[in-house]
Amino acid sequence: MSRNANLTSVDDALAHLLSQARPLTGTEPVALTAALGRVLGEDITVPLNVPPADNSAVDGYALRYDDIDPERTMAVSGRIPAGHAAAPLAPGSAARIFTGSEVPPGADTVVMQEQVEVVSDGIRIGGEQRRGQNIRRCGQDLRQGERALSRGTLLRPQELGLLASLGIAEVQVIRRYRVAVLTTGDELVEPGMPLAPGQIYNSNRFTLLGLLEQADCDVVLCETLRDEREATGQALLAAAQAADLVITSGGVSVGEEDHVRAVLESQGDLSLWRLAIKPGKPLAFGGLAGTPILGLPGNPAAVLVTFLVVATPFIRHCQGRTTPRRPAEQLPAAFSIEKPSIRREFIRARKEWLDGAAQVTAYPNQSSGVLSSACWADGLAMIPEHTVVSPGDTISYYSFSDLME
Numbered sequence: 001m002s003r004n005a006n007l008t009s010v011d012d013a014l015a016h017l018l019s020q021a022r023p024l025t026g027t028e029p030v031a032l033t034a035a036l037g038r039v040l041g042e043d044i045t046v047p048l049n050v051p052p053a054d055n056s057a058v059d060g061y062a063l064r065y066d067d068i069d070p071e072r073t074m075a076v077s078g079r080i081p082a083g084h085a086a087a088p089l090a091p092g093s094a095a096r097i098f099t100g101s102e103v104p105p106g107a108d109t110v111v112m113q114e115q116v117e118v119v120s121d122g123i124r125i126g127g128e129q130r131r132g133q134n135i136r137r138c139g140q141d142l143r144q145g146e147r148a149l150s151r152g153t154l155l156r157p158q159e160l161g162l163l164a165s166l167g168i169a170e171v172q173v174i175r176r177y178r179v180a181v182l183t184t185g186d187e188l189v190e191p192g193m194p195l196a197p198g199q200i201y202n203s204n205r206f207t208l209l210g211l212l213e214q215a216d217c218d219v220v221l222c223e224t225l226r227d228e229r230e231a232t233g234q235a236l237l238a239a240a241q242a243a244d245l246v247i248t249s250g251g252v253s254v255g256e257e258d259h260v261r262a263v264l265e266s267q268g269d270l271s272l273w274r275l276a277i278k279p280g281k282p283l284a285f286g287g288l289a290g291t292p293i294l295g296l297p298g299n300p301a302a303v304l305v306t307f308l309v310v311a312t313p314f315i316r317h318c319q320g321r322t323t324p325r326r327p328a329e330q331l332p333a334a335f336s337i338e339k340p341s342i343r344r345e346f347i348r349a350r351k352e353w354l355d356g357a358a359q360v361t362a363y364p365n366q367s368s369g370v371l372s373s374a375c376w377a378d379g380l381a382m383i384p385e386h387t388v389v390s391p392g393d394t395i396s397y398y399s400f401s402d403l404m405e
């Protein structure tokens with residue numbers, strides 16, 4: 001691993017995390033109505049042709065192309081509303097047909113009603129017609145026996161519609177990823193309670209719960225721990241036994257009250273500590289009782305950034321999601337970085353439009369204790385290690401929604 005003043009680079013840290021990630025294999029059945037956002041746990045083979053029969057693409061008349069004669073009135077021998085079986089077409093005649101109605105046996109063409117003149121004893125056909133026009137062929141969407149969707153596909157609204165079009169009401173999905181959340185700190189008080197001197201409200205808990213919900217995780221345990229070594233050890237072990245991943249906030253720096261890292265070091269294994277990332281440097285990663293533990297720093301903006309940059313790729317990998325992270329947009333900076341850092345910096349930023357051109361603006365206060373910067377922002381600008389930035393320089397920008405993908 002490349003280390004810079006004992007800091008592990010973000011790329012090396014991500015490679016290490018992904019090497020430790022164990023994709024979920026267990027599946028569970030869910031009704032289509034509850035399957036949005038889940039990951040398909042089985043390959044789906046098309047059980048029947050979609051559409052199941054040739055049907056009309058327009059409202060009009062079904063007929064045999066060779067019977068079209070602009071000089072002759074054609075009798076209308078039948079009417080086929082959508083949802084009804086089509087009787088065979090009487091020779092030399094036309095059948096009234098509607099969009100989606102099955103084309104009757106014996107017809108090979110549908111003429112739009114706008115090109116038909118209705119007369120007392122039938123119809124007269126004008127305009128230019130083509131053999132086979134306006135018919136949606138049996139199986140043109142999906143053919144029986146072919147692969148409709150593969151295991152690992154994220155189920156979006158259109159995939160749910162496709163499954164429904166195959167008559168499937170329930171699918172196997174990868175089971176939800178179970179995460180335990182432990183926030184640490186004697187100073188923390190839950191919102192709604194009065195605040196005594198020295199205390200602050202526990203904001204990380206809510207940021208993390210929101211992020212995990214957006215990442216389709218099941219939060220199986222959520223506790224706040226006091227800065228106490230033995231209790232921290234017990235709580236971490238209980239969380240490790242209950243979850244696929246434990247995420248903590250706080251207690252990973254160098255102070256003597258930073259117990260999360262110390263517990264990992266003594267009771268589990270600490271395979272990563274201190275990253276070349278700003279904010280978020282003291283991030284710790286390790287394992288306890290066979291469960292990965294991700295120790296995020298306590299500073300509120302560091303929690304958001306490290307979750308998006310480091311935790312999300314790990315979680316997505318474990319969830320069996322196969323789509324790679326979207327590449328950054330390359331945009332001109334509307335800010336400057338005068339002092340190069342040995343850490344890769346993620347700046348709370350906004351993509352803004354000036355005279356029709358996009359540029360990236362930065363929140364003026366990038367302190368990792370300032371969460372309002374993240375509420376102002378719609379994404380993160382990434383500044384590589386050892387880099388200075390002048391206004392107009394091209395930089396990498398990731399929207400928050402792309403980082404959650």
Ligand SMILES: Nc1nc2c(c(=O)[nH]1)N[C@H]1C(S)=C(S)[C@@H](COP(=O)(O)OP(=O)(O)OC[C@H]3O[C@@H](n4cnc5c(N)ncnc54)[C@H](O)[C@@H]3O)O[C@H]1N2
Nearest residue numbers: 183185202203204205250251252253258281297298299302
């Ligand atoms: N001597 C050093 N001190 C610090 C270093 C260092 O390298 N040497 N690194 C700094 C950096 S960078 C960060 S980030 C923090 C991370 O420290 P911890 O992860 O141990 O976090 P805490 O000390 O517990 O808390 C830091 C900060 O965040 C507040 N906090 C914690 N939890 C919550 C919560 N749930 N909701 C809201 N706010 C929270 C806490 O009160 C502190 O202000 O260490 C630096 N120090």
Ligand code: MOO
Nearest residue numbers: 279280281302368
């Ligand atoms: O890494 Mo810390 O989050 O810079 O404040």
